Amino acid sequence: xxxxxxxxxxxxxxxxxxxxxxxxxxxxxxxxxxxxxxxxxxxxxxxxxxxxxxxxxxxxxxxxxxxxxxxxxxxxxxxxxxxxxxxxxxxxxxxxxxxxxxxxxxxxxxxxxxxxxxxxxxxxxxxxxxxxxxxxxxxxxxxxxxxxxxxxxxxxxxxxxxxxxxxxxxxxxxxxxxxxxxxxxxxxxxxxxxxxxxxxxxxxxxxxxxxxxxxxxxxxxxxxxxxxxxxxxxxxxxxxxxxxxxxxxxxxxxxxxxxxxxxxxxxxxxxxxxxxxxxxxxxxxxxxxxxxxxxxxxxxxxxxxxxxxxxxxxxxxxxxxxxxxxxxxxxxxxxxxxxxxxxxxxxxxxxxxxxxxxxxxxxxxxxxxxxxxxxxxxxxxxxxxxxxxxxxxxxxxxxxxxxxxxxxxxxxxxxxxxxxxxxxxxxxxxxxxxxxxxx
Ligand code: PLP
Numbered sequence: 001x002x003x004x005x006x007x008x009x010x011x012x013x014x015x016x017x018x019x020x021x022x023x024x025x026x027x028x029x030x031x032x033x034x035x036x037x038x039x040x041x042x043x044x045x046x047x048x049x050x051x052x053x054x055x056x057x058x059x060x061x062x063x064x065x066x067x068x069x070x071x072x073x074x075x076x077x078x079x080x081x082x083x084x085x086x087x088x089x090x091x092x093x094x095x096x097x098x099x100x101x102x103x104x105x106x107x108x109x110x111x112x113x114x115x116x117x118x119x120x121x122x123x124x125x126x127x128x129x130x131x132x133x134x135x136x137x138x139x140x141x142x143x144x145x146x147x148x149x150x151x152x153x154x155x156x157x158x159x160x161x162x163x164x165x166x167x168x169x170x171x172x173x174x175x176x177x178x179x180x181x182x183x184x185x186x187x188x189x190x191x192x193x194x195x196x197x198x199x200x201x202x203x204x205x206x207x208x209x210x211x212x213x214x215x216x217x218x219x220x221x222x223x224x225x226x227x228x229x230x231x232x233x234x235x236x237x238x239x240x241x242x243x244x245x246x247x248x249x250x251x252x253x254x255x256x257x258x259x260x261x262x263x264x265x266x267x268x269x270x271x272x273x274x275x276x277x278x279x280x281x282x283x284x285x286x287x288x289x290x291x292x293x294x295x296x297x298x299x300x301x302x303x304x305x306x307x308x309x310x311x312x313x314x315x316x317x318x319x320x321x322x323x324x325x326x327x328x329x330x331x332x333x334x335x336x337x338x339x340x341x342x343x344x345x346x347x348x349x350x351x352x353x354x355x356x357x358x359x360x361x362x363x364x365x366x367x368x369x370x371x372x373x374x375x376x377x378x379x380x381x382x383x384x385x386x387x388x389x390x391x392x393x394x395x396x397x398x399x400x401x402x403x404x405x406x407x408x409x410x411x412x413x414x415x416x417x418x419x420x421x422x423x424x425x426x427x428x429x430x431x432x433x434x435x436x437x438x439x
Contacts, residue, residue: 049076075418119291125278126154150220150380255365283325
């Protein structure tokens with residue numbers, strides 16, 4: 001039986017907090033997609049998370065399918081991570097000097113991702129991609145960067161063109177404040193289109209420092225690379241002396257013990273030169289990294305001339321959280337993530353089919369998203385061609401039934417190993433009820 005469905009206006013405490021927040025924080029949120037602009041209504045202010053569950057300021061309980069946009073792969077409040085964080089914090093919050101925990105975390109990353117010989121730790125995915133681009137430009141002595149429409153690499157000036165989810169949600173083609181000079185060094189191509197890449201390289205190959213791509217796109221909904229696409233990127237960049245940067249901030253340590261690389265394998269024509277990581281590797285704390293070929297990484301200060309730094313880089317508390325999280329990410333964990341995701345996606349397929357709701361589910365490991373359209377989605381144009389309004393109604397139908405989806409149809413759903421049978425049954429019931437409601 002369907003649980004009682006409260007009214008959407010039933011979030012008075014969140015609404016009051018939002019009103020206060022708006023006075024002191026633009027839009028009341030510290031990252032735009034949290035504001036619910038594309039789905040409407042009041043963003044829920046969270047007070048607590050445990051395992052797969054969240055509780056908001058009004059005492060409502062939700063199955064969390066956002067998982068902090070990826071990091072919370074073990075669910076909320078994992079006891080081992082909590083202990084590691086407490087131990088690290090008891091020894092000091094930050095030193096601005098090297099610590100053993102950074103070495104352990106770097107060793108863990110290097111051991112999981114074969115082609116990565118060295119890493120530099122930073123505090124956010126944005127910093128990781130920004131630094132990787134600077135390094136690629138320093139290494140090649142070139143300035144042009146190629147990215148793909150619908151791929152988001154953080155809010156780096158040069159990469160904030162046609163950047164998927166957050167930006168798509170607002171319908172902004174670009175952001176004011178990004179100088180034409182920064183955007184002018186960026187070439188945006190359609191994802192999964194090797195012919196377009198070949199054409200650009202034929203014309204400007206000697207100016208291109210790097211091609212950056214989401215290892216499997218997750219910021220226009222989930223759009224995996226077509227067979228041969230990653231290999232083609234490697235072949236073309238290598239031929240022209242440009243670096244290939246694989247952004248695994250979202251997919252890293254989530255799609256497999258290494259990331260998307262572990263699922264697709266190293267391309268026949270060779271591994272990417274640089275990788276970026278974030279999210280899971282911080283276990284919910286601010287830790288991210290970029291890394292790759294040792295000869296490229298040797299260009300970084302203090303070994304080389306390319307400057308890059310951070311007061312809180314390698315923060316011991318964040319490093320402890322990330323290291324413990326990764327150590328707990330065993331093969332069994334990835335198997336369970338797959339089961340959880342398959343159960344949820346299967347429920348969507350069944351309920352949407354029963355009610356005649358056009359849909360398409362796409363996958364990258366246990367990351368999946370539901371497009372409100374039919375037919376394969378291979379690029380950003382396809383992704384934008386869906387029923388955004390109907391997604392909004394589905395989102396709110398789910399929220400009222402106690403399931404918190406990402407508040408945008410351009411986002412992956414994220415699951416955790418803590419999503420137990422009780423949480424799954426609750427979510428599956430909500431999917432059935434919500435599909436009936438929006439039919
Ligand atoms: N790269 C990818 C693929 C991402 O999904 C994100 C964030 O969602 C970023 C980079 C930026 O990471 P952060 O939000 O930690 O700056």
